Amino acid sequence: MGAQLREKAAIVGIGETEYSKESGRTELALACEAIRKAADDAGISVGEIDGLVRYDMDPVDEVALTSSAGLRNLRWMSHTGYGGTGGNAVIVHAAAAIAAGLATTVVCYRSLNERSGARYGQGSTWMSEKVGGFEQMQMPWGLLTPAQAFGMFARRHMIEYGWTSEQFGAVAVALRTHGSMNPRAMMRKPITVADHQASRMIADPLHLLDCCIESDGGCAVIVTTAERARSLRKPPAWIMGAAQGSGTRARGIIFRDDLATTEAHFTAKDVYASAGVGPADIDAVMIYDHFTPFIPMALEAYGFCGRGEGGPFVEDGRIHFDGELPVNTHGGNHSEAYIHGLPHIIEATRQLRGESSAQVPGCEVVLSCSAVAQLSAAVILRKD
Amino acid sequence: MLRGMPLPRPDHDTQPFWDAAQEGRYVVPRCAACGVGHWPPGPMCPHCFGDEIAWGDAPTRGSVYSWVVATHPVAEVLVDQVPYAIALIDLEPGVRVVGNVVGCDPSAIQAGMAVEVFFEEREEGVRVPNFRIPSGNLEA
Numbered sequence: 001m002g003a004q005l006r007e008k009a010a011i012v013g014i015g016e017t018e019y020s021k022e023s024g025r026t027e028l029a030l031a032c033e034a035i036r037k038a039a040d041d042a043g044i045s046v047g048e049i050d051g052l053v054r055y056d057m058d059p060v061d062e063v064a065l066t067s068s069a070g071l072r073n074l075r076w077m078s079h080t081g082y083g084g085t086g087g088n089a090v091i092v093h094a095a096a097a098i099a100a101g102l103a104t105t106v107v108c109y110r111s112l113n114e115r116s117g118a119r120y121g122q123g124s125t126w127m128s129e130k131v132g133g134f135e136q137m138q139m140p141w142g143l144l145t146p147a148q149a150f151g152m153f154a155r156r157h158m159i160e161y162g163w164t165s166e167q168f169g170a171v172a173v174a175l176r177t178h179g180s181m182n183p184r185a186m187m188r189k190p191i192t193v194a195d196h197q198a199s200r201m202i203a204d205p206l207h208l209l210d211c212c213i214e215s216d217g218g219c220a221v222i223v224t225t226a227e228r229a230r231s232l233r234k235p236p237a238w239i240m241g242a243a244q245g246s247g248t249r250a251r252g253i254i255f256r257d258d259l260a261t262t263e264a265h266f267t268a269k270d271v272y273a274s275a276g277v278g279p280a281d282i283d284a285v286m287i288y289d290h291f292t293p294f295i296p297m298a299l300e301a302y303g304f305c306g307r308g309e310g311g312p313f314v315e316d317g318r319i320h321f322d323g324e325l326p327v328n329t330h331g332g333n334h335s336e337a338y339i340h341g342l343p344h345i346i347e348a349t350r351q352l353r354g355e356s357s358a359q360v361p362g363c364e365v366v367l368s369c370s371a372v373a374q375l376s377a378a379v380i381l382r383k384d
Numbered sequence: 385m386l387r388g389m390p391l392p393r394p395d396h397d398t399q400p401f402w403d404a405a406q407e408g409r410y411v412v413p414r415c416a417a418c419g420v421g422h423w424p425p426g427p428m429c430p431h432c433f434g435d436e437i438a439w440g441d442a443p444t445r446g447s448v449y450s451w452v453v454a455t456h457p458v459a460e461v462l463v464d465q466v467p468y469a470i471a472l473i474d475l476e477p478g479v480r481v482v483g484n485v486v487g488c489d490p491s492a493i494q495a496g497m498a499v500e501v502f503f504e505e506r507e508e509g510v511r512v513p514n515f516r517i518p519s520g521n522l523e524a
Contacts, residue, residue, distance in 0.1 A: 121458065122458055122459070123458035123459035123462070124458075124459055124460075127390050127459060128390060129390060129391065130390060130391050130392065130393035131390040131391075131392065131393055132392075132393040132394075132395055133395075134424050135390070136390075136392035136393060136394070136398060137398075137423070137424045137425075137481065137482060138482050139389060139390040140386075140389050140390060140391065140392060140506070140512050141386070141389070141470055141482050141483055141484050141512075141514070142386045142389055142454060142462070142465075142468055142470055142484065143470045143482055144458050144459065145458045147452075147456075148452050148454055148458075148470055151452035152450040152451070152452055152472055153450075155450045155451060155452060156449070156450045159450070159495045200455075200456065201453075201455040201456070202455065202456040203452040203453070203454055203455065203456065204452060204453035204455055204467075204490075205452070206452070208456075249430060251424065252424060254472060254482075255423055255424055255480060256480075257478075257480075259449075259450060259472075
């Protein structure tokens with residue numbers, strides 16, 4: 001992929017609600033608040049938004065928002081899947097729409113009462129008496145939740161490359177260290193690898209502290225044209241490159257030829273080509289962290305270490321905010337909140353503005369990506 | 385045998401699988417043109433794009449590719465059924481299926497371990513294929 005998107009658009013506004021176990025509000029209310037805050041952050045009126053990209057899983061759609069958030073005359077509306085790839089995929093769509101001249105100011109959002117409502121970690125959220133689709137080839141054998149499916153990838157990396165649970169623990173410690181510094185984070189009490197090892201097993205090899213939290217909250221991001229970005233309230237976070245990828249045979253998460261080669265291997269090539277940079281140019285990485293092992297998997301796919309080396313790479317504080325390659329400086333889905341990866345783009349923007357609670361000195365280029373979420377997407381942002 | 389799990393709701397792509405299971409046969413979809421199998425069952429061959437599917441008996445033995453041990457009961461019905469193993473089992477090229485490894489301590493499961501097909505009778509008389517360790521043979 002070429003440079004069609006290179007710096008045609010920038011992130012200019014970010015908005016978040018409080019993150020909690022029970023918002024006490026509808027998801028529509030969460031979306032409206034996040035969008036209004038993102039517009040305020042950018043210094044624009046909500047009425048100036050003319051494009052919208054939503055997660056296809058989001059309970060709030062563009063029709064509801066035209067009535068309740070004051071959006072009017074949307075010229076571009078798009079939906080992206082899949083699950084946790086959404087946080088980056090919405091930005092890919094927004095940048096593409098702006099580069100094509102289909103809209104000038106696009107809002108991307110995610111609103112989720114995932115702790116007080118349908119919890120992703122509960123089998124009952126996904127089960128029914130009879131199941132069709134790929135679920136009929138999984139659920140009769142008690143494969144019911146994401147932890148059970150994604151644990152298969154962790155196990156395979158332990159088999160092929162000798163990764164250890166303690167290495168996953170090092171990831172959990174890094175995420176909580178960053179969470180402890182973040183006033184928005186739901187989980188702020190620092191942990192040790194011993195705490196991780198002592199946490200109860202959920203889907204062996206995944207312990208409780210390998211799993212992200214469940215939370216209520218809303219996030220929104222505003223993307224606009226290069227021309228407009230220069231005149232708004234905050235310094236723009238420039239979208240250098242962006243890419244999506246399906247990989248091959250992604251259906252049902254686990255029905256693949258090789259659990260050690262993920263869709264991210266495809267997207268990595270495309271996003272670096274799109275941005276015109278490589279791993280050596282990246283100062284911090286935001287990775288969709290539904291489960292800890294997917295951070296080392298992403299680091300391999302995006303070229304920060306060799307195949308199979310992700311496990312050892314995440315040890316010794318290397319991915320802490322003051323380490324060699326800071327990862328998820330907001331605490332990620334594990335410590336800040338689980339709003340399906342959109343907070344990762346928000347944190348990338350904060351780093352480039354110098355506003356992070358775990359600021360990386362001299363942070364100029366940030367990669368936001370995922371390892372396995374059935375589909376994949378990645379974005380590279382640059383400081384103004 | 386797990387109790388209270390969702391039962392299958394077959395569709396046009398999966399009906400032959402569940403019909404055969406009811407008769408005690410494990411069948412898999414293969415491409416009529418290139419002969420390669422795929423999973424989950426679908427309407428065309430993902431390898432050569434052939435659109436004629438020929439169902440046939442799978443090998444009665446497979447080997448464990450990966451697995452997790454469900455230790456946390458994610459549904460009320462599982463409270464007294466954990467821990468149980470959920471495994472990905474290689475049956476033949478292109479066909480990697482889900483099953484439990486029944487009758488074996490989950491901590492004894494190893495990569496590459498041989499397993500054999502058997503059938504369980506679930507609720508409503510639905511027969512579901514599953515996997516167990518072949519007697520007297522622990523290596524693939």
